[in-house]
Every structure is written in C-alpha cells, then in structure tokens.
Amino acid sequence: MTQSSGARIALSTAIIAGALALTYAPLPGLQQTVTVVSGSELQEPLAALEPRFEQANPNVDLVIKIQGSQDVVNNYLDDRNDFKATVLIPANGDLLEELRQRWQTQTGESPFYEEPQPVAKTLLVAIAWPERGKALFPNGQFQWSRLEQAIEQANWGAIGGNPAWGSFDFVTTDPTRSNSGQLTLTLWSEAALNTSALSPAALNAPPVQSLFAQVKSSVYQPPRSTDILLQEFITRGPNDADIATVYESIALHRWEQSGTTQNQSYEIYYLDRTVETVSTAAILRQDVSSGEAKAARTFLEFLAAPEQQTVFVQHGFRPVNPSVDLESVPNSPWSQGIPGAEVNPPSQISLPPDRQVVTEVIRLWQRAN
Incomplete structure (x- = not known):
C-alpha cells in the first residue's frame, strides 16, 4: 500500500467517524x-x-x-x-x-x-412487627376495629399484648400531603360506618369525627410521604412504631432492609377491603x-x-402492562417468601374514593383536635 493510499484511507475513516459522531451526538x-x-x-x-x-x-x-x-x-x-x-x-x-x-x-x-x-399499580396494606401483629390480630386477619381499640386504650397491656411493650404506636402519613394517609382515613371511616359507599355528608357523622380526633391525637408529626414513613418505621423499630399503613410496593421493597436494621422483619397484612392506587x-x-x-x-x-x-x-x-407476570420476573419480591405477601390477595379491591370525599377527609383532619 502506498503512502498516499494509506493517507486517503485514514482520511476516509476520519470522515466516517466524524459523520457518525454528528449522527449520534446530542445536538x-x-x-x-x-x-x-x-x-x-x-x-x-x-x-x-x-x-x-x-x-x-x-x-x-x-x-x-x-x-x-x-x-x-x-x-x-x-x-x-x-x-x-x-x-x-x-x-x-x-x-x-x-x-x-x-x-x-x-x-x-x-x-x-x-x-x-x-x-404502575399498588395496594394499600398494613405492616406490623411480628409479635405486635400477632397480639393485635390474633386470627391473622387485619381489622380496623382492633386498630381503633388499640388507639383508644393506648397501651399494649390493655389490648392483650405484653405490658412491657409500653404504649401502642400507630403510624400513617399526613393526609393533607399524602395519598396513603387519605386512603387510610377513607377506608377506616367506611369501616366505622359499616359502608362501602362513603359520601362527604356521611363523614360528618359522630363516629367518624371521634375517629379522626383519636387518630390525630395519637399520630405525632405524621410524615409527608409514604416512603419517608416506612424508612422512619424501620429506623424507630417496635418500641416506637408498631403498625403502619403503607403501599404494598414499598413494603415489599424495603422488607429486607427492616430485617437488617432491626434483626427482625415486619409482616404484611392485607386490609379486609383495600384500594388499588395507580x-x-x-x-x-x-x-x-x-x-x-x-x-x-x-x-x-x-x-x-x-x-x-x-x-x-x-x-x-x-x-400496568399485562404482558408482565409478577412471579416470572427475576428477583420478584413475590418469589422471596415475604411473610404475608400474596400475588392474589384475599382483599376486596376497590377504586379510589372520589375527590369530594378526599377533600372532606382533609378538611376533617385539619379541624380534628
């Protein structure tokens, strides 16, 4: 190969490389x-x-x-x-x-x-440290009435738990800032009124107003978001946080972290009726x-x-893409034996409450004392 032909090849290569760079580089x-x-x-x-x-x-x-x-x-x-x-x-x-x-x-x-x-989709669930969960829900099923009783009594000894556990500590997010807190109070209100068709007017019934006052007085400085809540729940542990309502998604994702931090992992409880949030x-x-x-x-x-x-x-x-299967995905949390986790939960799954109901939930929370 002559020097001139080699130079021409090198020049051609440089031109092609420059063209490719112009083609793929951000303009x-x-x-x-x-x-x-x-x-x-x-x-x-x-x-x-x-x-x-x-x-x-x-x-x-x-x-x-x-x-x-x-x-x-x-x-x-x-x-x-x-x-x-x-x-x-x-x-x-x-x-x-x-x-x-x-x-x-x-x-x-x-x-x-x-x-x-x-x-993406998820459900509202409850999580509890194992001993606390067994004491609060002895039949293994979540019940709003048991949770309300625990908040009213305020200590474990009064609800069948170990008196050495001290005060009962429930955690939820601030409903004025977070969707999971809004869903928690909506579902809890439905349970208090024994209805699945909540209306803004129904929320002003005495049982609901009493419920909001009890929950607000027992939840100190509720976090602004669900993931912050769960990280605090894991850090605080069973002496300062016994049970919480969170999304199934982050409950599954942070389950292993809870075992590392507290030498025990929380368990998941599907609500008797829950909401799919998208x-x-x-x-x-x-x-x-x-x-x-x-x-x-x-x-x-x-x-x-x-x-x-x-x-x-x-x-x-x-x-949300129906071609993706929960159990066949590599490293799926549903394949890791997380206590309480189910591909097909037994709960009745409802649509989120309409915004008029949510607006009234926020107003009642702000006024509760």
Missing part, C-alpha cells in the same frame, strides 16, 4: 430537559430507570423531583415550585383529575397535552414546548414497555 439545538415530579413511592424505580432512559435518548436530560402526592398537585397549582415541571406522576390518577378540574375552573383550558397514562403520569401544557412534550411522551412510552415494567415489579409494584 445543542435539540437538547430537551424533562422535569418529572413524582410521588415518593416511585423514587427508587425512577432513579434506577433514569440512566437507562438517558442512555437510550442522549438528547434528553431527565430530572426527577420527589414530593408527597398531594403536594405534587398543590405545589403545581399554587406555583410553589422553584423549577418548571414537565410531567407530574402522583400516586393516584384521581389527583390529576382534581388538578384538571381546578385548573379548568381557573383558566378554562386543559392543563395537559393529552390524557394521563398509568405507570401512579399516573400527565404531560403539562404550561410553559412546556412541543419539543419538550415530545420528549416527555417518549419517556412515558419508555416506562410502559415490558423491560421497564419489570423494574417496577422488582421494586414491589404491580405492572
């Missing part, structure tokens, strides 16, 4: 930032998926912000964020419907580019360009694909 004019504001229940799976998405979409900078689910809606509507949101993913799709109604009342326009899309994503219109919306749409399509739904299952969520 400054096309770079998009997608800021996703999510409820805390999705914090860890989204953190795991963020680098995977950015690697597949180098022109998109994905920014994840975490808030309590009610805060996701309120902070956006009240313009409390110090950043521009592109996508909202609260724990419950009905929160987005609340946002839509309030936005349309104020502006007459839709706040979203298109209909919100489901991302984390749902919406692309916002305000201050979001068509290019940013297109990038956000790509992200939502990415989340719905089987490969990403598998990641959600590994973090304890139930998939």
Whole structure:
C-alpha cells in the first residue's frame, strides 16, 4: 500500500467517524430537559430507570423531583415550585383529575397535552412487627376495629399484648400531603360506618369525627410521604412504631432492609377491603414546548414497555402492562417468601374514593383536635 493510499484511507475513516459522531451526538439545538415530579413511592424505580432512559435518548436530560402526592398537585397549582415541571406522576390518577378540574375552573383550558397514562399499580396494606401483629390480630386477619381499640386504650397491656411493650404506636402519613394517609382515613371511616359507599355528608357523622380526633391525637408529626414513613418505621423499630399503613410496593421493597436494621422483619397484612392506587403520569401544557412534550411522551412510552415494567415489579409494584407476570420476573419480591405477601390477595379491591370525599377527609383532619 502506498503512502498516499494509506493517507486517503485514514482520511476516509476520519470522515466516517466524524459523520457518525454528528449522527449520534446530542445536538445543542435539540437538547430537551424533562422535569418529572413524582410521588415518593416511585423514587427508587425512577432513579434506577433514569440512566437507562438517558442512555437510550442522549438528547434528553431527565430530572426527577420527589414530593408527597398531594403536594405534587398543590405545589403545581399554587406555583410553589422553584423549577418548571414537565410531567407530574402522583400516586393516584384521581389527583390529576382534581388538578384538571381546578385548573379548568381557573383558566378554562386543559392543563395537559393529552390524557394521563398509568405507570404502575399498588395496594394499600398494613405492616406490623411480628409479635405486635400477632397480639393485635390474633386470627391473622387485619381489622380496623382492633386498630381503633388499640388507639383508644393506648397501651399494649390493655389490648392483650405484653405490658412491657409500653404504649401502642400507630403510624400513617399526613393526609393533607399524602395519598396513603387519605386512603387510610377513607377506608377506616367506611369501616366505622359499616359502608362501602362513603359520601362527604356521611363523614360528618359522630363516629367518624371521634375517629379522626383519636387518630390525630395519637399520630405525632405524621410524615409527608409514604416512603419517608416506612424508612422512619424501620429506623424507630417496635418500641416506637408498631403498625403502619403503607403501599404494598414499598413494603415489599424495603422488607429486607427492616430485617437488617432491626434483626427482625415486619409482616404484611392485607386490609379486609383495600384500594388499588395507580401512579399516573400527565404531560403539562404550561410553559412546556412541543419539543419538550415530545420528549416527555417518549419517556412515558419508555416506562410502559415490558423491560421497564419489570423494574417496577422488582421494586414491589404491580405492572400496568399485562404482558408482565409478577412471579416470572427475576428477583420478584413475590418469589422471596415475604411473610404475608400474596400475588392474589384475599382483599376486596376497590377504586379510589372520589375527590369530594378526599377533600372532606382533609378538611376533617385539619379541624380534628
């Protein structure tokens, strides 16, 4: 090979390499930032998926912000964020419907580019440290009436537990800021009134008002989000936190951590009637360009694909993509022998309460003393 032909080959190779670099490198004019504001229940799976998405979409900078689910809606509507949101993913799709109604009342326009899309599903469950759970629910079944009795009596000795355990400590999230706290009080109110059709008017019945006062007086500084609650529950242990209501997803995901921290792992109890809550994503219109919306749409399509739904299952969520099977996913928490966990729980599963009921739950909580 002559020197000149070698030089020509080297030049051709350089040109091809340069062309490929231009083809695949992010172009400054096309770079998009997608800021996703999510409820805390999705914090860890989204953190795991963020680098995977950015690697597949180098022109998109994905920014994840975490808030309590009610805060996701309120902070956006009240313009409390110090950043521009592109996508909202609260724990419950009905929160987005609340946002839509309030936005349309104020502006007459839709706040979203298109209909919100489901991302992942979970259920509200209870967790308890093993000895505490057996003492509170001797038949192995969760009962709101037993929980209410324990809060009224306020100590374990009065409800059949070991007096050395001291005070009875129930934990739930702040219902003014978190979806799981709202669901807890809604289901508990239904049990107190022996109904499955709760109305705002029914919530003002004396048994419910008394219940709210008892719970509020016994829950000290309820956390703003469910994942924060569970981490505190694990850290505090059975001397300061006996039973809590949380999402099945993070209860499964953090179960191993509880055993490491406390030398014992909590058990899961499915409520006698529970609520399926669907984390749902919406692309916002305000201050979001068509290019940013297109990038956000790509992200939502990415989340719905089987490969990403598998990641959600590994973090304890139930998939919204029907092609993904809970038990066949590698490292599925449903295959790890977690006490109480069931693929097909015995509970009756209901839709979330309508927003009028939730609004009244929040108002009653704020007024309870």
